[in-house]
Amino acid sequence: MSALAAIHVAKKQLGLDEDTYRALLMRETGKNSAAKLTANEQRRVIEVLRNQGFKPSSNASQTGLKGRFAKKLQALWIAAWNLGIVRDRSDRALIAFVKRQAGIDHVRFVHHPEDARKAIEGIKAWMAREAGVNWLIEGFLPDWMQCDGYRIATAQFFIMKKLDPSFAEHRSVQNWIASELQLDARFMQSEDWITVMNSLGVRIREGQTK
Structure with missing residues (x-):
């Protein structure tokens, strides 16, 4: 199966509507059509879709x-x-x-x-x-800082600060989220944190291979 075909299979398998699908492409590549993606961009999108539960083959579910x-x-x-x-x-x-x-x-x-x-x-x-994920319960923190997504994304953010000098301009993960993803961490839902973790995960793995 080609990478382009895999993207379309993933879209159907995950039940993504057209707006959600286009938004994902734009967020990850700056393009709104899979047909316009380079080979590297196609691989990146497939990786994100896999993070969201895409199984490229039926054999994957058997185990x-x-x-x-x-x-x-x-x-x-x-x-x-x-x-x-x-x-x-x-x-x-x-x-x-x-x-x-x-x-x-x-x-x-x-x-x-x-x-x-x-x-x-x-x-x-x-x-x-x-x-470096901090799982400690801090009663004085707001609820959105107590969720697993925030804790994991914060650890990812500090990993990225070591891997990519451009992250030095961001004071915190919520600052990066607002700047790069145009989201307000205070009001994010669990699916929003998944988007953040997936996005940072791609960057971490890319940074580790350099």
Whole structure:
């Protein structure tokens, strides 16, 4: 399947309406049509779509996680990928990591609360240790600064400050969000934070390969 065809398959698979789809293209490439994208831009868009759940082949779902806690575990794993500390974003890699770190079989950790908690806390501890994510509850902070998206995006922002000198002009992640994405962090919803994390994740991985 060509990259262009994959983008259109992803659009349909993710149920993106035309406005959302065009906005994604503009945000990531500055162009509103996939047909106008360069090969590198097409790869970047596909990577963003994969972050949002696009499965390029039907085989991908056969080894995927299922169960009460699957979405939370997958979200944390993709966040770790967007922080640059995970090299393989697949469910198979997630299962192997949890089994290696906590000795928990994946059939148990996606169904049993105690095992799921151990797996979730294990991933969060790793993200704190390797990427500087601050999970501490600070009662004096507003609610929007207490959400996982803000905590992860803040850690990504400081990683980018080390990788890209141009980030030095931004005082905080909310300043960068307002400048680059024209969003107000105080009023962002969970899907907005996913957009921010995905966008910064692309930049982190690009910076790590230079």
